[in-house]
Amino acid sequence: MKLSLPKVIAHRGASCYAPENTQTAFKKAAEMGATWVEFDVKLTSDDQLIVFHDEELNRTTDGEGLVSDHRLATIKTLDAGSWFGNEFIGEEVPTFMEVIDVLSEWGLNANVEIKPNPGQEKKTAISALQLVEKNWPKHLSPPLISSFSRDSLITVRTLSEDALLGLLLDTWSKDFVAFARRLNCVSIHVAKEILTQEKAEFIKQNGFYLLVYTVDDASRAEEFFGWGVDSVFSNIPDLLTQVLC
Ligand code: G3P
Numbered sequence: 001m002k003l004s005l006p007k008v009i010a011h012r013g014a015s016c017y018a019p020e021n022t023q024t025a026f027k028k029a030a031e032m033g034a035t036w037v038e039f040d041v042k043l044t045s046d047d048q049l050i051v052f053h054d055e056e057l058n059r060t061t062d063g064e065g066l067v068s069d070h071r072l073a074t075i076k077t078l079d080a081g082s083w084f085g086n087e088f089i090g091e092e093v094p095t096f097m098e099v100i101d102v103l104s105e106w107g108l109n110a111n112v113e114i115k116p117n118p119g120q121e122k123k124t125a126i127s128a129l130q131l132v133e134k135n136w137p138k139h140l141s142p143p144l145i146s147s148f149s150r151d152s153l154i155t156v157r158t159l160s161e162d163a164l165l166g167l168l169l170d171t172w173s174k175d176f177v178a179f180a181r182r183l184n185c186v187s188i189h190v191a192k193e194i195l196t197q198e199k200a201e202f203i204k205q206n207g208f209y210l211l212v213y214t215v216d217d218a219s220r221a222e223e224f225f226g227w228g229v230d231s232v233f234s235n236i237p238d239l240l241t242q243v244l245c
């Protein structure tokens with residue numbers, strides 16, 4: 001499967017300039033020229049998919065406690081912008097569907113990272129895939145669906161022969177290539193801290209797209225491209241043209 005990936009994918013939207021994983025962060029990424037964004041999806045206590053990174057509400061909202069202990073209606077009352085700056089007061093935690101609508105309107109392609117609450121690896125994957133299959137805009141590229149959770153990836157593949165899958169790695173396992181092959185993954189997404197030139201070449205030789213997170217330094221990005229890396233995830237969508245953040 002041939003993907004048309006950009007050099008820079010906006011990580012959680014333009015998260016250097018706007019609160020991560022919010023509608024504003026995705027719109028800002030598009031305004032800054034991004035063609036792809038990455039974001040994290042997980043379930044609320046009433047099994048609704050939201051776009052949110054942490055297990056806890058504390059860091060990026062004015063709420064407290066686990067996402068998995070709160071209903072969507074409660075999470076919707078929280079402020080997901082003021083932690084980042086006063087101009088973002090009133091920003092909501094978006095649902096996955098609301099973000100799909102933003103992608104559709106702004107023509108943004110996406111890497112959907114399944115980020116399950118502990119114990120919800122299968123349920124989150126099933127829910128995310130159902131929502132994608134029903135609602136993904138036809139004018140966008142199909143989403144690249146990634147996860148650190150092998151169970152989530154296996155679940156998606158069991159339900160869909162066609163889904164584009166990416167395996168996320170923050171440590172090396174002996175069998176990662178065998179696993180990615182078995183699941184017919186198209187890509188491997190690696191933490192920059194563990195990637196070496198040798199490992200990058202090995203992944204490319206095995207026929208995978210290679211993506212690296214999270215790279216906010218332009219010269220580091222260029223070094224990775226020299227190793228054969230296809231894309232970097234960056235909080236700075238215009239990383240390669242200017243570094244302001
Ligand atoms: O998908 C790349 C990257 O987002 C994975 O790590 O913790 O930022 O979701 P994290």
Ligand code: MG
Pocket residue numbers: 038039040113
């Ligand atoms: Mg992520």
